[in-house]
Structures are given as structure tokens and as C-alpha cells.
Amino acid sequence: MTGATVETAPKAVVTADDVSFAFGDRPVVDDVSLTIEPGTFLGLVGPNGSGKTTLVELMLGLRRPDSGQVRLFGTPAHEFDDGERVAYVAQHATKAAGRMPVTVREAVTMGRYPHRLIGRFSDSDRQAIDEALERVGLTELTERRVGRLSGGQRQRVFIARALAAQADLLVLDEPTVGVDAESRDAFYDLLRDLNATGITIVLIEHDIGVVTTHATEIACINRKLHFHGDPETFAETNALADAYGDGRAVLEHDH
Amino acid sequence: MFEMTSLLTVKLFAFAPFNWFLEDAYGAFMEALAKALGLPVLEYAFMQRAYLAAICIGVIGPLVGTFLVHREMSMIADTLAHTAFAGVAVGLFVNNALSLSLSPIHSALVVAIGTALLVELLVQYGDVTTDTSLAMILTGGFALGSVLITATDGGIAVGIDAYLFGSLTTVSRASVGLLVLMTGLVSVAVVITYRPLLYVTFDATAARAAGISVVWYNRLMVVLTALVVVSAMQVMGVILVAAMLVIPVATADSARSFKRSILAGILVAEVTVITGVTLSYQYGIAAGGTIVLTGIGLYVLSLGGRRLGLRTRAWRRIGRPGERVFTRIIDNTASEPKADGGTEDEER
Numbered sequence A: 001m002t003g004a005t006v007e008t009a010p011k012a013v014v015t016a017d018d019v020s021f022a023f024g025d026r027p028v029v030d031d032v033s034l035t036i037e038p039g040t041f042l043g044l045v046g047p048n049g050s051g052k053t054t055l056v057e058l059m060l061g062l063r064r065p066d067s068g069q070v071r072l073f074g075t076p077a078h079e080f081d082d083g084e085r086v087a088y089v090a091q092h093a094t095k096a097a098g099r100m101p102v103t104v105r106e107a108v109t110m111g112r113y114p115h116r117l118i119g120r121f122s123d124s125d126r127q128a129i130d131e132a133l134e135r136v137g138l139t140e141l142t143e144r145r146v147g148r149l150s151g152g153q154r155q156r157v158f159i160a161r162a163l164a165a166q167a168d169l170l171v172l173d174e175p176t177v178g179v180d181a182e183s184r185d186a187f188y189d190l191l192r193d194l195n196a197t198g199i200t201i202v203l204i205e206h207d208i209g210v211v212t213t214h215a216t217e218i219a220c221i222n223r224k225l226h227f228h229g230d231p232e233t234f235a236e237t238n239a240l241a242d243a244y245g246d247g248r249a250v251l252e253h254d255h
Numbered sequence B: 001m002f003e004m005t006s007l008l009t010v011k012l013f014a015f016a017p018f019n020w021f022l023e024d025a026y027g028a029f030m031e032a033l034a035k036a037l038g039l040p041v042l043e044y045a046f047m048q049r050a051y052l053a054a055i056c057i058g059v060i061g062p063l064v065g066t067f068l069v070h071r072e073m074s075m076i077a078d079t080l081a082h083t084a085f086a087g088v089a090v091g092l093f094v095n096n097a098l099s100l101s102l103s104p105i106h107s108a109l110v111v112a113i114g115t116a117l118l119v120e121l122l123v124q125y126g127d128v129t130t131d132t133s134l135a136m137i138l139t140g141g142f143a144l145g146s147v148l149i150t151a152t153d154g155g156i157a158v159g160i161d162a163y164l165f166g167s168l169t170t171v172s173r174a175s176v177g178l179l180v181l182m183t184g185l186v187s188v189a190v191v192i193t194y195r196p197l198l199y200v201t202f203d204a205t206a207a208r209a210a211g212i213s214v215v216w217y218n219r220l221m222v223v224l225t226a227l228v229v230v231s232a233m234q235v236m237g238v239i240l241v242a243a244m245l246v247i248p249v250a251t252a253d254s255a256r257s258f259k260r261s262i263l264a265g266i267l268v269a270e271v272t273v274i275t276g277v278t279l280s281y282q283y284g285i286a287a288g289g290t291i292v293l294t295g296i297g298l299y300v301l302s303l304g305g306r307r308l309g310l311r312t313r314a315w316r317r318i319g320r321p322g323e324r325v326f327t328r329i330i331d332n333t334a335s336e337p338k339a340d341g342g343t344e345d346e347e348r
Helices: A003-008 A052-059 A093-097 A104-112 A123-135 A151-164 A181-196 A208-214 A231-236 A239-244 A248-252 B002-013 B015-037 B045-070 B074-098 B104-125 B130-151 B160-165 B173-192 B194-202 B204-209 B214-236 B243-254 B258-283 B287-319 B321-326
Strands: A014-023 A026-036 A041-045 A067-072 A086-089 A169-173 A200-204 A217-222 A224-229
Touching: A014 A052, A026 A052, A026 A067, A026 A217, A041 A052, A041 A181, A041 A208, A052 A067, A052 A169, A052 A200, A086 A151, A086 B204, A093 A151, A104 A123, A104 A151, A104 B194, A123 A151, A151 A181, A181 A200, A181 A208, A208 A231, A217 A231, A217 A239, A224 A231, A224 A239, B015 B045, B015 B173, B045 B074, B045 B173, B045 B194, B045 B214, B045 B243, B045 B258, B074 B104, B074 B130, B074 B160, B074 B214, B074 B243, B104 B130, B104 B214, B160 B214, B173 B194, B173 B214, B194 B204, B194 B214, B204 B214, B214 B243, B214 B287, B243 B258, B243 B287, B258 B287
Parallel strands: A026 A224, A041 A200, A041 A217, A086 A169, A169 A200
Antiparallel strands: A014 A026, A014 A067, A217 A224
């Protein structure tokens, strides 16, 4: 990391100001304002089709808002090019990756690619990869094909990739779909430990119980932002019922 | 166009050394090999060229094809090959109309690269119609080619079979030269861009979030595909050329790592082309077709081998229960109803 990190360090990781986005004439994110401070573990909850994934894509600059502005580490998100600071595990990423002949080590090494797109890896690159593998407990499995691992192990490969990148922001979209309960608990403990070391985490999760236990902040959206605050307050308010409405969301979600 | 002119300059520049290579280095080596193995076929200059061409195709086919197959874009190779045929026809047509003597391979290169970029746009902005668009471009290109060829009077239809089905005897010095040059160019390009290409293939969204320009690497990939397809089509024929980007890759799919799968793909492709060219010469049958059938034969063998391998592994696992530590069974909690009542994972 360079001097630039020091300069931008006090800034919020993500700031969204009055952000709206629509697919054609169907609004998906409506006037959302949200700030994520460094070191936050934000759980993003909401019904299916509520715009959680789209909001995250807006935050990462993968989509441009129709109106409003998103800043990522102080830069307009779509112009942000310091890719090594951000790691994203998209929904179903691990399922798709299962078909390719790629070893655990190869996949984790990809975390270093933004640092070194060409040329030999330095000792510090290799060290970052080894440490990441060790951190998630995959040292024994480095030469396995990712597709031959269990769901939980595969998930840890993707986390290790983010760790190898030494990213400051880790964004996960429903990472534990298809993972057994035991591995899932271990996985969330791992996330909490990582967060304790200072990594900012944004987690989209359908299991509200899990989110309220592990996250330091909750944002509840259904197109609009219904709640943003700490988990205790979230449990007391009826933001959840507001956001989920009368079951309409389930009917609407049919993509 | 700039790319083309610089390409031609490079080619002219490399011509004298290439002749030296073809005759004094490679040719001498093949003659020695012919004597050592007692195979006079290796002494004929046209067969030497055919083997050299085949070896080059065996390298660049899987080198580009591995990325293409794992992005599930193999159809693009076939599309580009068929539009390259239109490129050949355009070249012949223009030559005939304006009494020029352009190489139809060069016009094929231009048309294929142009189509490659167009196809990439379609894939980028495409939705469900991408498949349909590709099919339309594929047949459209081929249709244009056939129309142009019949619209031109004179004997241009004569050499067309060679482009359609491929041929060993028509592999000229210039086309081997082009193939060697392309092999160098494509190999260097893949080696330089290996990391971003792999990242984009493995997890395009994460690659984008990590600041890698997925669009540009996709463009690079389709242009490389166009180069491979056009340079290989004289041996393989436009109808069959895409096979060399796909079949060896599928055969090598059980490799553990991505790097190994590329190397294994190249190895399989080399066995395929060398066997295919030899059989084709021996029995006087079409080169492209023989190569493709050999490739499919190897694929079927590898399937059989893989099944056998799995069975032995299963036996071994029963013998050594310690192995089971790694095979954790996914329990059924994953299919419990979610808090929001959603069914996201069943939908896909």
C-alpha cells in the first residue's frame, strides 16, 4: 500500500448520496443515502429483488446510478481504479468457478493480480498468498481443484483471494448459499475476526439471525433504505416488517 | 488497418530468415528424422510444411481455446471461421473485379477481426438473443461467401474446396510463414496477458471490481480467436477449424490446474494433428476431417480413462478412510426456507 492510503484513510469507505437506479422503467434502488465508515461490518438485508445486489454493484462502480452519486474511498465509484483495495465475491461466483480446472492456489493467487498483472511475483506477493491460505485453513488443500471442494471450503478460497489482495473492503453477496451449517458458523466467525483486524465488510445475507449476531451495523432495504443502524436498534424497530411488507415482495420477485 | 500493415512489414522482414529456417534448419531436421525413422514422407517439402503448419495449429488452438471454452464462448470460434470464409470470398471477388492479387487470407483476417469485435459487442450488451445473433452472423457470413463466389465469373470457385475442407497440399510457403508468425504473436500475447485473461475467465465480476478492464480483455480474446481461426483454416478448412480450439481442451479438462490444462491441451492437440496429418497422407483422405475425428477419438478415450481413474480412486478411498476428511458431505440445511421466504438458489 502506498502513501495514497494514508491520505484517504480518514475518509468513509463508501458514501452514497440520493442514489437511484432502474432497470428500464423498473426502479430497483430508490433515493438511497448511506455511509460506510472504515472498520464497519455492514449486514445488508432485504427481501428478494429488493435491490441489495444492485446497491452493492453501484457501490463498487460496476453500475452507474441514474441519479445521485456514489463515492468509493473518496473517488466517484465508476472512476475508481485502485482495484487492489476492493474484493468482491459475487452471488453464485463459487458455483460457476467450480467447473474450471483451477487449483486453490491459482484461485487465491488471483488476489495478487491487481498488484502485479505481469512479471514475477515478489516474495511479499507469495507471502501474502501463503498467509491468506493459512488464515482460512486451506494450506493442506492448495493443489486441489476448486471444483472438488465442499461448498464451505470453496467459500474460504474466495475469502483467501480477498485476503491475498490485502483489500480494505470486502463485499460478499449471499456467500453461504449451499454451505452446511457447521461450515457456515465457522465462516462467519472468520469474517468477524477479519473485521476485527480492520477490514471493512459488506455482507448481503438472507439469514437475518446470522447478520444481527455478527454485523456491527445493519442496513435494511427494499428499494428504499428502511433502516440503517446498529443491530440492537434494528431488532427493536419494525423496519423489518416495513421493508418486507405484506408478502408482496415474494410475489414480485420473479426474475 | 495499422495492425495489418505492420503485420505485413514484419512478414517481409522475416521472409529471408524464414526461408533459411524452413529449408536449412527445419527442413534439414526433418530429412534427418526421415532417415532415422525410415519414413520417406518426411522428406517431401509439402509434407514438411504440412507438419509444421499442423504443429503450429496444435499450439495456438488450445492456447486460446482453453480460455474460450471455459468462458463458454466456443461458438464464437465457429462463427469467426464462417465469416472468415466470407473474407476469403471478398478477397477473391475484389481481386477478380479490380485485377488485383491480394492474398485472400489477408482479407479473411480483416473480416474476421472486424466480426470478432462486433461479436464481442453483442456478447457484452447481449441478453438472450446473443445465441441467435451468433447463429445469424455465422450463416450470414457463409451465405455472403457463397454468393460472392458464384457472382464472380471465371475460375475462382476452383480453389474453394481447399478453404472449405482444408488441404495439406495447398499449404504454401507463405501460409506456413503466416502460421508461424501468428503462433509467435498469439503465444506472446497470451503469455503477457495470461493473468488478466485467467481472472476474467474465472470470475469476471470480481476481476472487474478489482479494476481489470474486462471489456478490453474480452476484445483481445476474440481478436486472438480470429487470428487463430484464419491462420489455421487453410489446413483445417473453415467448417472444421473451430474444433481445434475446443476438442483438445475438452480432452484435457481433467487436468488439475489451469496452467496444466493448457499444456495438456497443447499436448493432446499435437498428438491429434500429427496423427491426423499422417493418416490423411497415408490414405489420401481430407486432412481437416481426419484431424477432427482423431481429436474426437482421443476425447472418447480420455473419457473412458477418466471413468476408470474415478473407479480406482473410489476403491482407494474405501481402503483408506483417512481420505474422507476432505469429502465433507453438504448437509441439507442449505435447502431450509430462508428468512425472506425466497428461493434464490433453486431459481438458477
